[in-house]
Amino acid sequence: LTESEALLKLKSSFTKAGALNSWVNGSLPCEGEVGWDGLVCSNGAVTDIRLGGFGISGQIDVDALLELSNLRSISIMSNNFSGPIPAFNRLGSLRAIYLSRNRFSGEIPSDYFANMGSLKKVYLSSNMFTGKIPSSLAQIPRLSELLLDNNQFSGTIPSIDQPTLASLDVANNELEGEIPSSLTKFNASTFEGNGGLCGEPLGNECKVAAAERPAGSKNTNISKNMIIAIVVAAVVLLMIIVVLIVRSRKKKRDEFDVLEHEKRNSEERVVEVRVSQSGSSRKEADSIHRKGSSSSRRGSNNGKGNMAVDLVVVNNEKGVFGLSDLMRASAEVLGNGSSGSAYKAVMANGVAVVVKRMREMNALGRDQFDAEVRQLASLRHWNILTPLAYHFRKDEKLLVYEYIPKGSLLYLLHGDRGPSHAELNWPTRLKIVQGIAQGMGYLHTELAYSSIPHGNLKSSNILLSPDFEPLLIDYGFFPLINPLDAAQALFAFKAPEAAIFGLISPKCDVYSLGIVILEILTGKYPSQYLNSNKGGTDVVEWVNSAIADHRQSELFDPEIASSRNSIGEMKKLLHIGAACTESDPEHRLDMMEAIRRIEEVQVEGGQEDRTMNFIPSLRDSYEDSFPQITFEARNSYDGLGGLSRTRLDSHSFASQSSGRPSSDDNFVFAIP
Numbered sequence: 001l002t003e004s005e006a007l008l009k010l011k012s013s014f015t016k017a018g019a020l021n022s023w024v025n026g027s028l029p030c031e032g033e034v035g036w037d038g039l040v041c042s043n044g045a046v047t048d049i050r051l052g053g054f055g056i057s058g059q060i061d062v063d064a065l066l067e068l069s070n071l072r073s074i075s076i077m078s079n080n081f082s083g084p085i086p087a088f089n090r091l092g093s094l095r096a097i098y099l100s101r102n103r104f105s106g107e108i109p110s111d112y113f114a115n116m117g118s119l120k121k122v123y124l125s126s127n128m129f130t131g132k133i134p135s136s137l138a139q140i141p142r143l144s145e146l147l148l149d150n151n152q153f154s155g156t157i158p159s160i161d162q163p164t165l166a167s168l169d170v171a172n173n174e175l176e177g178e179i180p181s182s183l184t185k186f187n188a189s190t191f192e193g194n195g196g197l198c199g200e201p202l203g204n205e206c207k208v209a210a211a212e213r214p215a216g217s218k219n220t221n222i223s224k225n226m227i228i229a230i231v232v233a234a235v236v237l238l239m240i241i242v243v244l245i246v247r248s249r250k251k252k253r254d255e256f257d258v259l260e261h262e263k264r265n266s267e268e269r270v271v272e273v274r275v276s277q278s279g280s281s282r283k284e285a286d287s288i289h290r291k292g293s294s295s296s297r298r299g300s301n302n303g304k305g306n307m308a309v310d311l312v313v314v315n316n317e318k319g320v321f322g323l324s325d326l327m328r329a330s331a332e333v334l335g336n337g338s339s340g341s342a343y344k345a346v347m348a349n350g351v352a353v354v355v356k357r358m359r360e361m362n363a364l365g366r367d368q369f370d371a372e373v374r375q376l377a378s379l380r381h382w383n384i385l386t387p388l389a390y391h392f393r394k395d396e397k398l399l400v401y402e403y404i405p406k407g408s409l410l411y412l413l414h415g416d417r418g419p420s421h422a423e424l425n426w427p428t429r430l431k432i433v434q435g436i437a438q439g440m441g442y443l444h445t446e447l448a449y450s451s452i453p454h455g456n457l458k459s460s461n462i463l464l465s466p467d468f469e470p471l472l473i474d475y476g477f478f479p480l481i482n483p484l485d486a487a488q489a490l491f492a493f494k495a496p497e498a499a500i501f502g503l504i505s506p507k508c509d510v511y512s513l514g515i516v517i518l519e520i521l522t523g524k525y526p527s528q529y530l531n532s533n534k535g536g537t538d539v540v541e542w543v544n545s546a547i548a549d550h551r552q553s554e555l556f557d558p559e560i561a562s563s564r565n566s567i568g569e570m571k572k573l574l575h576i577g578a579a580c581t582e583s584d585p586e587h588r589l590d591m592m593e594a595i596r597r598i599e600e601v602q603v604e605g606g607q608e609d610r611t612m613n614f615i616p617s618l619r620d621s622y623e624d625s626f627p628q629i630t631f632e633a634r635n636s637y638d639g640l641g642g643l644s645r646t647r648l649d650s651h652s653f654a655s656q657s658s659g660r661p662s663s664d665d666n667f668v669f670a671i672p
């Protein structure tokens with residue numbers, strides 16, 4: 001069957017399918033603007049069926065669906081379907097099934113999900129399902145959203161312990177027993193409305209069966225003995241834990257307090273990087289003192305024994321180095337973001353790297369963490385900066401990247417009025433947007449299994465090569481971050497559906513891309529980057545109201561608005577930015593469509609001259625041209641106050657030192 005024949009066969013299994021009157025013979029399902037309603041297509045093939053709220057009932061012809069070889073998700077939410085759950089499990093490559101708010105009933109076989117290895121989202125809320133929650137849900141490796149609320153599921157909750165699970169709802173069923181420990185990270189509302197459930201999130205202790213037995217003398221003695229044994233074991237365990245903590249604190253100090261232990265020659269530049277003390281206070285640690293010149297460098301072999309093994313090099317393009325090389329490197333703080341803090345370190349061999357100390361990255365054990373980072377490090381694309389190495393300890397995760405001297409797009413757009421800013425003309429900005437789109441397209445293909453392949457796209461995570469080729473960083477972190485902290489740490493969670501309903505999907509990345517496009521075109525600092533409601537410009541709101549009033553031309557950054565011949569193309573890009581930030585994800589562009597449209601934008605209307613070809617060999621050639629000490633003060637997003645301080649700093653710095661920082665500058669700089 002062709003796709004249209006298959007879809008018409010599906011339609012014929014429905015009753016009350018009046019809303020599908022665009023599904024007719026003689027037209028094509030995926031034909032541009034006039035394609036059939038309720039379908040999402042990519043490259044002319046149907047990828048998603050979205051029939052939410054179409055008023056349909058009847059059967060679902062799964063045989064017809066089997067003919068749609070690119071189908072990734074199916075939504076039939078808020079319709080009138082009834083009967084047992086359809087055999088969607090025959091569609092092994094589905095990533096999402098949305099069946100909520102219908103009248104499905106009956107038990108779901110326990111092995112229903114056994115062969116659905118690609119599934120990430122399962123929405124079964126507000127139906128009439130009965131029986132046990134299928135245990136095969138525990139076999140879906142990357143399950144991220146599971147909504148089973150408002151049904152009649154009974155029995156205990158199976159132990160679903162996938163670290164990827166970010167959203168769960170089993171409220172208002174007939175469940176009983178203890179909430180599995182792997183799910184205690186979710187709050188009470190996830191579980192309420194089930195009379196028989198107990199455990200930490202609900203604040204009601206589960207009764208031990210033995211305690212309910214009648215108090216016969218033999219049993220009482222046994223339980224007394226048991227209690228004594230448990231108390232003794234607990235005391236011993238506590239003592240062991242205390243000893244281990246004391247030891248590990250001592251070890252941490254040994255490893256990281258570079259300065260405390262070594263009295264250095266006063267001629268040397270002294271750098272203090274206390275990476276890990278208590279985990280709670282970065283404040284005390286982030287300071288840099290510069291004294292004298294940096295002419296003498298330490299030899300490379302008085303580090304701490306075998307610390308090199310602590311750093312796992314996953315990409316040896318910049319050579320192999322160890323933690324001890326980083327410890328001895330001259331270093332400076334680059335900033336503190338929502339996912340961690342970043343330090344620049346110039347190692348004795350001259351290689352400059354950035355060490356990112358990640359907060360809230362404790363979702364995975366060592367082996368899974370290793371597998372995830374290696375996967376990220378295996379990516380190769382000229383618009384992607386892959387990690388070089390990582391360091392894993394239970395409470396400490398470091399990621400190491402090549403240092404990119406030009407810095408971030410955020411800094412160039414808003415924090416630096418120097419020559420690099422002046423070069424941000426329209427052709428350069430378009431080149432940057434198109435490079436970002438290329439990088440995102442690559443990530444969405446290579447990490448297609450992830451709900452949010454990038455997850456943290458924003459202008460501070462876009463670095464620039466000397467010729468303004470963008471390099472994306474901080475991508476693919478979603479599986480690594482503690483599920484409960486992901487919303488705080490990753491910008492993609494600012495997409496309205498994620499912020500309000502916790503719904504995450506690749507479309508959240510599209511939203512982030514849209515914000516960056518609007519930021520680049522308007523030159524405004526988006527308020528969306530801030531956690532407080534103060535400061536910045538709500539670029540989405542501003543652009544939408546200007547488009548509605550036909551005032552688009554007023555939006556462009558004055559520094560590019562003078563390119564008169566290009567206004568038409570700028571408007572084209574503006575509309576793409578607006579379509580990417582559409583608040584309803586259903587109406588938002590999908591990533592591939594956004595990329596296709598971005599690629600069509602030209603420097604000037606109708607001209608082909610885009611001079612946008614990538615020069616891949618540049619990365620190695622610019623390192624020498626930069627002074628070894630650079631002064632940077634890119635602050636955290638603690639409000640726009642932080643940002644204006646940054647500007648002030650770079651201005652006052654420029655006037656004191658006639659432009660560029662050099663190793664002869666002598667000043668002390670501390671980040672509070």
Ligand SMILES: Nc1ncnc2c1ncn2[C@@H]1O[C@H](COP(=O)(O)OP(=O)(O)OP(=O)(O)O)[C@@H](O)[C@H]1O
Pocket residue numbers: 334335336337338339340341342354356401402403404405407408411456460461462463473474489634635636
């Ligand atoms: N490899 C790199 N080369 C040069 N600068 C970098 C590199 N990696 C990060 N930076 C810069 O260091 C600064 C601090 O980065 P960091 O990642 O800690 O914070 P952020 O990007 O502001 O927020 P988030 O933690 O959410 O990503 C940012 O301005 C970033 O652009």
